[in-house]
Amino acid sequence: MPNATPDTRQTVLEISDLWKSFDSNHVLRGVGLQLHQGENLVVLGKSGSGKSVLIKLIIGLMEPDKGEIKVFGKNIPQLKQAELDEIRTRIGFLFQSNALYDSMTVRENLEFPLRRHRKKLTQVEVDSLIEEVLSNVGLAHTKDMMPSELSGGMKKRIALARTLILKPEIILYDEPTTGLDPVTSREISNLMLDIQKKYNTSSIIIAHDMSCVRITANRIITLVDGTCYAVGTWDELSHSSDPKVKQFFE
Amino acid sequence: MALPGWKKVVAETGAMSAFAGRFFAEFWRPRYEFREFFRQCFYVGYQTLGLVAMTAFIIGLVITIQSRPTLVRFGAEAWLPGMVSVSLVREIVPVITALICAGKIGSSIGAELGSMRVTEQIDAMEVSGTNPFKFLVVTRMLATTLTIPILAMIADGVSLYGSYLGCNLHATVSWDLFWYHVFNSVWFTDFAPAFIKTYFFGFAIGLVGCYKGYFTTHGTEGVGRSANSAVVLSSLLIFIIDLIAVQITDLMGLN
Ligand SMILES: Nc1ncnc2c1ncn2[C@@H]1O[C@H](COP(=O)(O)OP(=O)(O)OP(=O)(O)O)[C@@H](O)[C@H]1O
Ligand SMILES: [Mg+2]
Numbered sequence: 001m002p003n004a005t006p007d008t009r010q011t012v013l014e015i016s017d018l019w020k021s022f023d024s025n026h027v028l029r030g031v032g033l034q035l036h037q038g039e040n041l042v043v044l045g046k047s048g049s050g051k052s053v054l055i056k057l058i059i060g061l062m063e064p065d066k067g068e069i070k071v072f073g074k075n076i077p078q079l080k081q082a083e084l085d086e087i088r089t090r091i092g093f094l095f096q097s098n099a100l101y102d103s104m105t106v107r108e109n110l111e112f113p114l115r116r117h118r119k120k121l122t123q124v125e126v127d128s129l130i131e132e133v134l135s136n137v138g139l140a141h142t143k144d145m146m147p148s149e150l151s152g153g154m155k156k157r158i159a160l161a162r163t164l165i166l167k168p169e170i171i172l173y174d175e176p177t178t179g180l181d182p183v184t185s186r187e188i189s190n191l192m193l194d195i196q197k198k199y200n201t202s203s204i205i206i207a208h209d210m211s212c213v214r215i216t217a218n219r220i221i222t223l224v225d226g227t228c229y230a231v232g233t234w235d236e237l238s239h240s241s242d243p244k245v246k247q248f249f250e
Numbered sequence: 251m252a253l254p255g256w257k258k259v260v261a262e263t264g265a266m267s268a269f270a271g272r273f274f275a276e277f278w279r280p281r282y283e284f285r286e287f288f289r290q291c292f293y294v295g296y297q298t299l300g301l302v303a304m305t306a307f308i309i310g311l312v313i314t315i316q317s318r319p320t321l322v323r324f325g326a327e328a329w330l331p332g333m334v335s336v337s338l339v340r341e342i343v344p345v346i347t348a349l350i351c352a353g354k355i356g357s358s359i360g361a362e363l364g365s366m367r368v369t370e371q372i373d374a375m376e377v378s379g380t381n382p383f384k385f386l387v388v389t390r391m392l393a394t395t396l397t398i399p400i401l402a403m404i405a406d407g408v409s410l411y412g413s414y415l416g417c418n419l420h421a422t423v424s425w426d427l428f429w430y431h432v433f434n435s436v437w438f439t440d441f442a443p444a445f446i447k448t449y450f451f452g453f454a455i456g457l458v459g460c461y462k463g464y465f466t467t468h469g470t471e472g473v474g475r476s477a478n479s480a481v482v483l484s485s486l487l488i489f490i491i492d493l494i495a496v497q498i499t500d501l502m503g504l505n
Contacts, residue, residue, distance in 0.1 A: 059377050085379040099374035102365070113378040116281075166378075 009037040012170055012202050013058070018067035020053055027053050029226035031067075035170070035202050040192070040216045042205045044248045045223030051206040052096060054223070055172040058204070059093050060084050071170065089117045092168035092201075096175045098159040100147040106158055107143045110134070110165050117166060133161040137191060153184040160188070164195065171195070171203040177212040189215040210249065222248060269461045276381070277388045286385060290393035298354050298401060302347050306405035309346060310338055310412025315419065331417055331428050332435030338409045339436050340444045345492060347402040348451035351394070352484040356459040359390055360480030363463025364473035372464070387464060391456035398452030399445060439504045447495045451488050458484040 013035035020028040027050035035041050045051045056062045058069055060076050069076040071087055079087065101109050110130050114121065121129070134140045137157040147155060156176065163171060176192065177185040189212040195201060196216075207213050213220065213234070220237050222229045222245055230237060230245045238249045314334045321327050363386060366372050375382040410432060417423040423431075462480040466472045 056373075061373055061376065081381075085381075088377055088379040091377075093374075093377045095370050095374060097370050099370040101371055101374070102369070103362075112375075112380070116378070116380050 009039070011035065012037050012072060013204075014068075014070045015058070016068045016070075018054075018057065018069065019065045020050070020057060020062065021065060027226060028057075028064075031223070031226070031228055033221055033228055033231075035204060037202055038196070038200050039218040040196055040203045040205055042207055042213050042217040042220045043223055044207070044213070044220060047208075049223050050226060051223060052174055055093070055174060055204060055206065058172060059088065059091060089113075089166055090169050092163035092166070092171040094159055094163045094171065094173045094176055096178070096206075098147075098155045100155060100159055100162070102147055104147075105143070106134075106139075106145050106147070106150075109147070109158065110162055113162070113166050129165060133165050136164065136195070137161045138187075153180050153188075156180065156188065157191075160191065164199075167199060169201060171201050173203060173205045173207075175206050175208060177207065177209045182211065185209055185212055186215070188212070192216050265465075266457065266461050269464075270457055272383065273388060273391055273457070276384055277392065281384070283385050283389050287389040287392055290389050291397045294351070294355050294393050294397040295401065297358070298351055299404070301354065302350050302401050302405050303408045305346055305350060306343055306409040307412040309342060310334075310409030311416045313338065313342065314413040314416025318416075318420065327421070328431075331413065331423065331431035334413050334416075335410055335432040336435050336440060338413065339406050340440050341492075343405045343409050344402050344444050344448050344451065345488065347405045348398065348448065348455065348488045349485055351398050351401065351452070352455050352488060353481055355394060355398075356455045356480045356484045357477040359394075359456070359459030360463040360466075361473055361477035363387075363390075363460060364466035364476035365470070367464060367466045368469050368473060383464075387460045390460055391453065394456030394459075395449055395452040398455065399448040402448040402451075403445070443495060443499045443504060447491065450491045450495070454487040454491060455484045458487060 011034050015034075016032045018028055018031040019026075031054060033041070043051050043054065053062065057064050058071065058076065060079070064077055067077075071091065074083070074087060076084070076087070101112065104112065107130060110133065111126060114126055114129065118126075130143070131140065134143065137160055139154060139157055139161070142150065142154065142158065147158070150158060160176070173192065177188050180188065192203070192205070193216055196203060203216075205213075205216055207216075217234055219231065219233060221231050222237070224230075224244050230240065230242065232240075237245055240246055240249075314330065317334055318327065318330060321330055321333070363372070366386070372382045372386070375385060414423070414425070414428045417428060459480045462476040462483070466476045468475070
């Protein structure tokens with residue numbers, strides 16, 4: 001069920017006139033968007049349209065050719081390393097490929113960000129935080145397993161747990177449900193919705209899977225030819241007559 | 251693979267120097283990743299100690315056995331422990347140790363960092379506000395630089411023991427006499443340059459492995475290529491460093 005659009009709320013992330021190309025491949029050509037406090041914004045786009053590039057620019061893994069990316073009022077491309085690291089602890093990033101640390105157990109994967117950014121925590125507090133995020137994703141029993149021993153869906157959930165452990169204010173999801181069966185996919189979508197409600201996070205969600213989009217989206221942006229082509233709620237866009245928008249909903 | 255053009259060689263050398271420069275710039279600054287550093291040191295030692303010791307023992311034994319006939323012909327059999335120990339300590343053992351480490355450690359660092367790169371684990375580290383260069387590269391380069399000299403020193407001891415056994419195959423040389431000869435021939439000016447050299451070997455192995463792994467491209471296929479070129483390039487560097495070291499000791503009149 002689509003939720004009502006929360007539009008009067010504060011803007012936590014604002015992108016304006018963002019350009020990025022790789023040699024002659026002009027991926028983003030003047031993207032602009034806003035993310036409000038507490039909303040789930042879905043980005044739709046064809047494979048290779050630059051969705052992953054967009055969120056990698058937001059987190060500072062790539063540098064834009066031109067444009068502003070303001071997160072909590074600070075322009076990401078101009079930040080010094082220390083400031084960037086500080087902001088990164090307030091942003092969660094779920095990789096398309098999960099990117100779990102292979103050489104560490106599930107527990108160590110979750111501890112890794114905690115040990116670095118929450119140094120004052122005692123062992124008991126660390127343990128209880130790990131318990132909390134693992135039970136949030138329903139995988140409390142996997143604590144001592146290695147990532148290679150987990151199934152695809154479990155890996156995705158552990159990756160989600162690792163994203164959540166620092167209680168981020170903004171979460172960037174890169175295709176959280178792609179490659180999962182419909183049941184697991186729905187579970188993860190509901191989980192994302194729960195997280196939004198429980199912690200009042202704001203999220204940008206990249207998705208191909210329309211059932212996930214339908215469950216999670218407050219607002220949808222379509223990325224066509226390197227620009228934000230249309231913005232609206234599920235109801236608005238799914239009834240659009242524009243073929244460039246309609247293609248996503250067929 | 252075709253031989254790369256000279257431009258590529260120059261570019262690669264430049265990039266690797268910049269990488270080494272970044273190592274020196276970053277390793278002073280906190281935060282210090284002690285735990286990972288000690289883990290890596292242990293790992294380097296644990297992975298190679300057995301192999302290094304076995305090879306050193308065999309080399310010590312074989313060289314002693316093979317040198318005997320020549321010395322016997324000149325009636326200089328008594329020189330056997332002295333002559334063999336100098337060549338072992340000065341040249342053979344440090345280089346063999348370094349080559350074994352290049353094969354085992356260099357390739358494993360290249361493969362590990364390479365697979366972390368292509369599966370976005372390095373990006374994940376960066377995104378979580380951790381400096382992956384510090385956590386992965388600085389710790390590994392320090393670990394190889396500081397651990398390989400220790401391995402080489404152990405290998406020196408083991409190879410001399412091999413040599414002692416070799417001396418006793420055809421004649422009887424007492425334990426005390428053997429070491430008397432060794433310490434009479436191997437002076438500090440023989441040992442020190444060889445020992446210092448191993449730090450550079452260790453640094454080269456860490457540098458090449460990390461550099462190749464850290465900048466891996468082309469997915470899983472690239473991981474194999476990184477591991478492989480890490481071994482080839484670090485072995486080559488070891489010989490180049492050896493060549494430079496012998497020139498320096500020569501100029502200083504220590505040969
Ligand atoms: N590091 C890079 N170097 C060169 N080109 C890149 C790089 N990363 C992405 N690209 C190019 O940018 C374009 C967009 O890639 P991106 O990964 O953002 O696609 P996507 O929209 O996320 O697609 P998918 O839905 O398949 O994940 C592609 O044409 C890709 O070739
Ligand atoms: Mg993508």
